[in-house]
Amino acid sequence: MKKKTILRAIILLLIILWMLTVFGFSNQDGEQSSNLSREIASKIVKTEEQIDIIEPYIRKLAHLSEYALGGMLFLAMALTFQISDKKRMLYSFLIGIEYAIIDEVHQLFIDGRAGKVTDVLIDSVGVTLGICALMFVYILMKKIRAKRKEGV
Numbered sequence: 001m002k003k004k005t006i007l008r009a010i011i012l013l014l015i016i017l018w019m020l021t022v023f024g025f026s027n028q029d030g031e032q033s034s035n036l037s038r039e040i041a042s043k044i045v046k047t048e049e050q051i052d053i054i055e056p057y058i059r060k061l062a063h064l065s066e067y068a069l070g071g072m073l074f075l076a077m078a079l080t081f082q083i084s085d086k087k088r089m090l091y092s093f094l095i096g097i098e099y100a101i102i103d104e105v106h107q108l109f110i111d112g113r114a115g116k117v118t119d120v121l122i123d124s125v126g127v128t129l130g131i132c133a134l135m136f137v138y139i140l141m142k143k144i145r146a147k148r149k150e151g152v
Contacts, residue, residue, distance in 0.1 A: 004080055011077045018070055019099065025066070026103050030112020037062070063119055064126040071096050071130025079138060089131050096127030 028036070037059045041051040044058075074092035081088070100123035104115035 008077065008080050011073065011080065015070075015073045015077065018066075018073055022066055022070070022099070022103055023106070025062075026107050026113070027110060028113075029110055033059075033113065060119075060122055063122045064129070067096060067100060067123040067126030068130035068133070070099065071127035072134045073130075074127075075131045075134045075138075085135070089135060092131050093124075093127055096131075097124055100124065100127070 025033070025036075034055070037055045038051055040058050041055045045051055045054060071092060074095045075088060078088035078092050083091075097120070100120045103123070104117075104120055106115075107113040108115040
């Protein structure tokens with residue numbers, strides 16, 4: 001089996017695990033989801049008033065970070081194909097946003113949850129940050145490899 005095929009299979013498995021994790025969080029009812037955010041907030045601050053203040057930010061940061069990981073995974077898969085970097089980033093972004101929309105629609109059917117356009121926007125920022133971070137590392141690695149070849 002080719003190395004590239006094995007790499008694609010591993011990345012695809014990671015993408016599926018990521019999607020299942022996002023689905024699992026979105027499948028929690030409003031109370032479960034809120035309790036999880038509040039539990040995390042309680043590890044950062046102590047009073048109920050402080051928890052009430054930071055809990056919404058923790059929820060939004062969770063959206064941002066989980067979709068940043070998704071953006072990295074989608075770009076990692078795109079990097080295994082012989083297409084331009086612009087197309088790699090565009091396809092990764094579009095797939096990430098598509099999943100964010102699907103995720104918010106899914107939440108419309110869960111008790112105590114709501115599909116929000118603002119969450120799709122936050123997810124979009126996360127996807128973009130993930131893509132940019134991995135693309136930065138990819139370009140840096142290409143430059144390092146090119147310099148090593150020059151030195152040889």
